[in-house]
Amino acid sequence: MNPIFNNKVFIYNLQKLKLTKTFIYPPLLLIKNNKMSFKYEMPVKLHIGNGEFNKIGKYIKQDFNVKNILLVTEKVLMEKLELKERLLKQLKDCNLTIFEYVEPNPHSKIIEKGKRLAQKNKIELIIAIGGGSAMDTGKAIAMLMTNAGTINDYIHKRRIIGRESIPLIAIPTTSGTGSEVTIASVITDEETGIKMGIRSEYMYPNIAIIDPELTLTMPKHITAHTGYDVLAQAVESCLSNSNKNPISKMFALKAITMVFDNLKTAVDQPENIDARTNMALASLYAGLAFTQTGTVGPHSFSCPLTTFHNINHGYACILPLPAFLNIYAEKCGKEVKNEILEMANVVDCKTVEEFGNKMKKLIKDTGEKTRLSELGITQDDKARIIKNTMDVLTGRDPIEITEEVVGMVFDETF
Ligand code: NAD
Numbered sequence: 378m379n380p381i382f383n384n385k386v387f388i389y390n391l392q393k394l395k396l397t398k399t400f401i402y403p404p405l406l407l408i409k410n411n412k413m414s415f416k417y418e419m420p421v422k423l424h425i426g427n428g429e430f431n432k433i434g435k436y437i438k439q440d441f442n443v444k445n446i447l448l449v450t451e452k453v454l455m456e457k458l459e460l461k462e463r464l465l466k467q468l469k470d471c472n473l474t475i476f477e478y479v480e481p482n483p484h485s486k487i488i489e490k491g492k493r494l495a496q497k498n499k500i501e502l503i504i505a506i507g508g509g510s511a512m513d514t515g516k517a518i519a520m521l522m523t524n525a526g527t528i529n530d531y532i533h534k535r536r537i538i539g540r541e542s543i544p545l546i547a548i549p550t551t552s553g554t555g556s557e558v559t560i561a562s563v564i565t566d567e568e569t570g571i572k573m574g575i576r577s578e579y580m581y582p583n584i585a586i587i588d589p590e591l592t593l594t595m596p597k598h599i600t601a602h603t604g605y606d607v608l609a610q611a612v613e614s615c616l617s618n619s620n621k622n623p624i625s626k627m628f629a630l631k632a633i634t635m636v637f638d639n640l641k642t643a644v645d646q647p648e649n650i651d652a653r654t655n656m657a658l659a660s661l662y663a664g665l666a667f668t669q670t671g672t673v674g675p676h677s678f679s680c681p682l683t684t685f686h687n688i689n690h691g692y693a694c695i696l697p698l699p700a701f702l703n704i705y706a707e708k709c710g711k712e713v714k715n716e717i718l719e720m721a722n723v724v725d726c727k728t729v730e731e732f733g734n735k736m737k738k739l740i741k742d743t744g745e746k747t748r749l750s751e752l753g754i755t756q757d758d759k760a761r762i763i764k765n766t767m768d769v770l771t772g773r774d775p776i777e778i779t780e781e782v783v784g785m786v787f788d789e790t791f
Pocket of ligand 1: 451453454457480481482483507508509510511513550551553554555556559560561562563591592593594595596599602603606690691
């Protein structure tokens with residue numbers, strides 16, 4: 378199931394999907410000639426809706442003939458979401474093994490521990506339930522069940538993933554990373570502090586179950602932080618120089634508007650299922666966008682903020698975003714500036730600065746601070762933040778990211 382869209386099929390499918398005019402209008406406008414050619418690949422089967430998690434047994438029976446299943450999750454989610462009881466009810470004919478040791482920003486030792494348990498129990502399918510950390514852990518273990526070596530071989534030595542992973546079902550409980558539909562698993566080597574996205578077409582889950590009810594238990598600050606991730610990923614996707622295309626852009630623009638329309642409500646009213654549902658969809662849309670394009674500078678800059686200063690991933694991504702936008706707009710020329718203005722326009726901003734200020738207002742309105750100096754970071758940290766950012770650049774930014782550029786972002790965000 379690897380749909381490759383050519384111009385004709387792409388337009389046909391948009392009509393078939395009955396997307397609204399406003400939804401498809403901005404990106405289609407940008408197509409200036411009919412020589413467009415691009416690839417959009419998204420092999421994940423989606424089940425979306427409140428209560429969908431309770432149908433997982435049926436979905437597994439429909440698509441797989443397996444007995445030995447591994448649940449990859451966090452202890453705290455096991456309790457909060459009553460995962461064991463609910464899964465045992467659904468998977469009566471299966472042997473369920475539980476790996477509940479996922480931690481935020483998963484590191485290689487945890488992956489290896491999960492792999493050993495999976496090998497010992499001859500696991501045939503993995504269900505990863507949680508935020509990006511649990512889904513990425515599940516992806517990495519599923520991959521290592523069929524590919525030799527350790528996870529560090531793939532982080533550092535860039536070993537090629539040559540074989541299909543065992544089947545994986547990804548079930549998000551945050552609305553942020555979009556990992557349920559992405560090509561990457563982000564793992565940190567705890568010894569070097571290098572946090573790297575391992576990208577392979579074999580990293581895609583087979584199925585994603587997006588059940589917004591699972592996000593109702595998220596505390597306010599996690600709701601905010603993961604929501605910032607949606608915004609950062611959508612914006613960065615539109616600025617990547619790699620495989621940006623009208624479909625990725627359509628999803629990104631929609632995600633941007635949905636975050637501004639829904640995040641504050643989701644933070645203020647955690648039980649509001651409409652806001653939760655819209656944020657779950659926004660996260661999915663941003664995932665559908667950036668899995669094509671990858672991310673750029675702000676995500677690289679987020680790595681040292683998370684690794685050395687314990688700032689949650691999404692929060693760490695949004696902090697430098699306004700400064701990056703200013704620098705891209707100033708240094709990249711008209712085309713990139715127009716790209717940023719197009720994003721700004723969908724949320725009624727007329728300038729790049731206004732767009733950045735609107736992001737900062739959203740951060741404040743959802744209970745957080747906007748400056749590194751307010752989060753305990755000092756000038757003494759600058760050199761290490763620059764170095765670690767340079768170590769994890771994606772190479773997809775619209776300008777060459779130098780130490781000087783990262784230093785400017787640091788100063789503007791400080
Ligand atoms: P997370 O998975 O690290 O979870 C953060 C915290 O939220 C945890 O303490 C967790 O227990 C809690 N939590 C999650 N769901 C909850 C719920 N429903 N109720 C109560 N508490 C809940 O956070 P995240 O932001 O979703 O994921 C971040 C990780 O994902 C980072 O490692 C990041 O690099 C990675 N990431 C991966 C991709 C990808 O494409 N693979 C994309 C973006 C980010």
